[in-house]
Amino acid sequence: MSTETLDKAKANLPVRGFLNIEDIKIPQGEELKQAILDLKKEKNAVILAHYYQPADIQDIADFLGDSLQLARQAKDTDADMIAFCGVHFMAEAAKILNPTKKVVLPDTQAGCSLADGCSGEGLRKMREQYPDALIATYINCNAETKAESDIIVTSSNAETIIEALPKDRPIIFAPDKNLGKYLSKKTGRDMILWDGSCIVHEAFSMERIAQQLAENPDAKLIAHPESETPVLDLAHFIGSTSALLNFVEKDDSQKFIVATEEGILHEMKKRAPQKELIPALVFDESCNCSECFYMKRNTMEKLYLCMKYELPEILIDEELRLKALKPIEAMLEMSKTIK
Ligand code: 13P
Ligand code: SF4
DSSP: OOHHHHHHHHHTSOOOTTOOGGGOOOOOHHHHHHHHHHHHHHTTEEEEEETTSOHHHHHHOSEEEOHHHHHHHHHHOOOSEEEEESOHHHHHHHHHHOTTSEEEOSOTTOOOHHHHTOOHHHHHHHHHHSTTOEEEEESSSOHHHHHTOSEEEOTTTHHHHHHHSOTTSOEEEESBHHHHHHHHHHHOOOEEEOOBOOTTGGGBOHHHHHHHHHHOTTEEEEEOTTSOHHHHHHOSEEOOHHHHHHHHHHSSOSEEEEESOTTHHHHHHHHOTTSEEEEOOBSOTTOOOOOOTTGGGOOHHHHHHHHHHTOSBOOOOHHHHHHHHHHHHHHHHHTTTOO
16 A cells, blocks of 8 residues: 555544554555454454445445445444444444444545535424425435434435325425436425535536447446436436346346446446446546545545544434434335335
8 A cells, every 4th residue: 555545544543642643554455354354353343335335345345235225234233333334424324223333434534415515404494494394305414414304215215205205295305406306206296405416426427428328329328316317317227226236137238328426336247247337427528437535535444444443433412313313214114115
């Protein structure tokens, strides 16, 4: 590992007074992998990872999944420590669901543009403005925002949940306006939308993707519903990360243009090695990448450090936790039939 990477990994560690950062030795290569596996045993830890994580983290995880699957795993684990390889709101949801476990996140700066752009106070104001409305909030938000919500949804259960909400109540949907527009179209429900978006999915270019489709007439476009409407209008299939993976595995087509964060290609290639996967193009012609900068803040080195020093740890005020738990539990109850 370069000195620069090593410094970045150490800089993430909020050290206690007794720990001299210069003395920390981080193993390399195969030794690093083995050291993480040893820590897992020693600390009775479980490593949960999202499909957008770096490939080496996906490979070492005990469980790889979408937001809903990861929340369920976090709730049900009997491990003492959850090393959550995803972004902050996911690790926070794990702590909300399973407060007696120690939850560590390799990098506390692993945020999310959707979560950062929506505050609990903002939702409170919307509730004052629309007192009859139910607030359905995407899981990509922080605990304060969850605490102001009536129900939480993820991309894999949102349609089922929105359809089941009482028809006589208006719906406020936050924070992803693109997912909200998609859901409104699918369910026929009018929604008052929070003005937020995912910086990764809104970067896909409809024009450049249309060109990719023209050049690959045998390919199907698959897209995550956080993408903008013009991209979704072109898509042959729209779904959560796990739904996209299942589609590629089961569909007869041999070629797919994939409009979501490119970390998912790692698992897609494993599940469908014979199929051709083409990352969808973004607006910026100088960069063909669609990486989530936040998701990629986590590294194997930081995973090792967070497990070894049990830091950074996710902690949450108990009153807030209980408030945020309610709409998450309502979500889990309403999505029992979803895998
Ligand atoms: P899902 O894995 O639930 O589809 O969510 C995608 C995402 O953007 C997570 O940040
Ligand atoms: Fe947030 Fe988008 Fe990154 Fe997912 S991909 S964590 S929604 S910024």
